[in-house]
Amino acid sequence: MFKKVLIANRGEIACRVIRACRELGIKTIAIHSEVDRESMHVKFADQSICVGNASASESYLNIPNIIAAAEISGADAIHPGYGFLAENTYFAEVCEACRLHFIGPSKESIKQMGDKITAIKLMKKSGIPVIPGSDGPVNVDDPKIFDTAKKIGYPVIIKATAGGGGKGMRIVASKESLKSSIIMAQTEAKAAFENPDIYMEKYIEEPHHIEFQILGDKYGKTTYLPERDCSIQRRHQKLIEESPSPLISDTLRKKMGKVARNAAAAVKYVTVGTVEFLVDKKDYFYFIEMNTRIQVEHPVTEMVTGIDLVKEQIKLAAGEKLSIVSEKNNILGHAIECRINAEDPNKDFIPSPGTIGKLFLPGGPGIRLDTHVYSGYTIPPFYDSLIAKIIALGKDRDEAIARMSRALREVEIEGIKNTSSLHSKIMANEKFRKGSVSTNFLPKYILGR
Numbered sequence: 001m002f003k004k005v006l007i008a009n010r011g012e013i014a015c016r017v018i019r020a021c022r023e024l025g026i027k028t029i030a031i032h033s034e035v036d037r038e039s040m041h042v043k044f045a046d047q048s049i050c051v052g053n054a055s056a057s058e059s060y061l062n063i064p065n066i067i068a069a070a071e072i073s074g075a076d077a078i079h080p081g082y083g084f085l086a087e088n089t090y091f092a093e094v095c096e097a098c099r100l101h102f103i104g105p106s107k108e109s110i111k112q113m114g115d116k117i118t119a120i121k122l123m124k125k126s127g128i129p130v131i132p133g134s135d136g137p138v139n140v141d142d143p144k145i146f147d148t149a150k151k152i153g154y155p156v157i158i159k160a161t162a163g164g165g166g167k168g169m170r171i172v173a174s175k176e177s178l179k180s181s182i183i184m185a186q187t188e189a190k191a192a193f194e195n196p197d198i199y200m201e202k203y204i205e206e207p208h209h210i211e212f213q214i215l216g217d218k219y220g221k222t223t224y225l226p227e228r229d230c231s232i233q234r235r236h237q238k239l240i241e242e243s244p245s246p247l248i249s250d251t252l253r254k255k256m257g258k259v260a261r262n263a264a265a266a267v268k269y270v271t272v273g274t275v276e277f278l279v280d281k282k283d284y285f286y287f288i289e290m291n292t293r294i295q296v297e298h299p300v301t302e303m304v305t306g307i308d309l310v311k312e313q314i315k316l317a318a319g320e321k322l323s324i325v326s327e328k329n330n331i332l333g334h335a336i337e338c339r340i341n342a343e344d345p346n347k348d349f350i351p352s353p354g355t356i357g358k359l360f361l362p363g364g365p366g367i368r369l370d371t372h373v374y375s376g377y378t379i380p381p382f383y384d385s386l387i388a389k390i391i392a393l394g395k396d397r398d399e400a401i402a403r404m405s406r407a408l409r410e411v412e413i414e415g416i417k418n419t420s421s422l423h424s425k426i427m428a429n430e431k432f433r434k435g436s437v438s439t440n441f442l443p444k445y446i447l448g449r
């Protein structure tokens with residue numbers, strides 16, 4: 001087992017990783033930017049090192065400084081969390097070259113899955129269902145784009161091969177807007193990912209986003225856990241996740257789980273990862289991407305399975321054998337996670353950084369809270385706006401919703417705006433309560449667009 005782990009991240013996920021390390025008896029080193037000195041993850045860790053200025057490119061993305069911090073502190077492994085360098089092949093390569101264990105899959109898996117065009121091709125070859133599409137990059141100057149789109153059938157969606165966080169996507173209803181949408185998607189992709197390559201696929205109307213947590217060890221064994229339904233999204237980004245899905249039958253769960261496991265096996269996946277699918281109205285399911293890291297929404301799976309995924313991730317990275325068998329997983333109930341962001345839900349979700357005054361965060365039966373904020377903490381404007389994850393576990397979905405609704409009413413955060421009122425609205429919505437929501441639920445039924 002590792003002795004000292006450096007956590008190359010900040011916020012709630014850095015705190016989450018430190019907790020796992022501590023339970024495993026591993027020493028922790030936090031890194032932080034100039035503005036994050038007072039951050040909870042810095043206070044939590046055994047040791048902390050400042051790696052640069054506020055801007056992420058100078059600190060949490062600053063590979064030379066992070067590696068230097070690991071070497072100076074005598075770390076033997078690096079946990080990348082999610083975001084920042086978590087899915088950066090080059091970073092995994094540098095870690096390896098510097099004899100630091102990267103707590104994640106192999107650099108080959110990250111590379112194959114990090115480029116969506118490559119990932120989709122590989123999955124198709126492995127017999128995993130994929131969405132009908134362009135089977136490769138499309139170029140705005142190529143006159144064949146019109147034939148390709150016609151063959152797929154409108155509406156189509158343009159997506160960035162390096163995509164993430166819902167960026168670089170454009171839905172195209174007809175040929176008139178195809179060219180301009182491609183140009184816009186390319187511009188957005190270049191700005192966000194420094195890679196303008198895009199591809200085209202069929203736009204699935206009113207799909208459900210269903211994903212499977214997978215785990216793999218270094219000896220070729222892979223398994224899957226019960227699905228997460230992440231259909232409540234804003235601008236293709238998840239806001240609420242739950243497990244199990246209210247819409248998936250046991251038969252479909254098993255079928256999709258096995259496909260997810262095959263997808264993981266196809267890239268010889270080690271540690272924890274997620275295989276994402278869209279499910280259409282007829283229950284046909286299609287692979288969309290694989291995330292090669294721990295995800296924001298991992299706690300819902302932890303709540304319904306009782307498995308500590310971060311500890312499993314660390315153990316698998318250290319070379320332990322996989323001991324979890326998917327078929328033996330009894331689901332402990334129903335879990336829902338609400339992502340509370342420092343944003344104003346009444347002003348188009350404009351970020352709301354600033355100093356937190358009075359603070360009360362919920363607890364009580366069935367409630368888990370993953371956060372890094374405290375009273376007097378100043379949320380910097382430089383990073384993402386997630387400030388807390390509230391996770392509710394109930395014996396069934398109704399109890400999980402009741403617990404989440406009650407927990408949301410307890411939230412008191414003075415000094416900044418937050419999105420808890422939006423979550424309360426969703427919990428009270430009849431359609432949501434019935435469990436029949438697709439990815440367009442939030443804009444259509446809550447935001448009224």
Ligand code: ADP
Pocket residue numbers: 131157163164165166167201202203204205207209233236237276278288289439
């Ligand atoms: P990202 O990596 O940016 O998160 P994904 O490929 O995971 O992008 O897709 C994010 C979300 O975008 C999906 O959950 C879904 O809501 C929407 N989406 C992506 N592809 C399609 C598609 N072909 N049809 C309909 N919606 C899609």
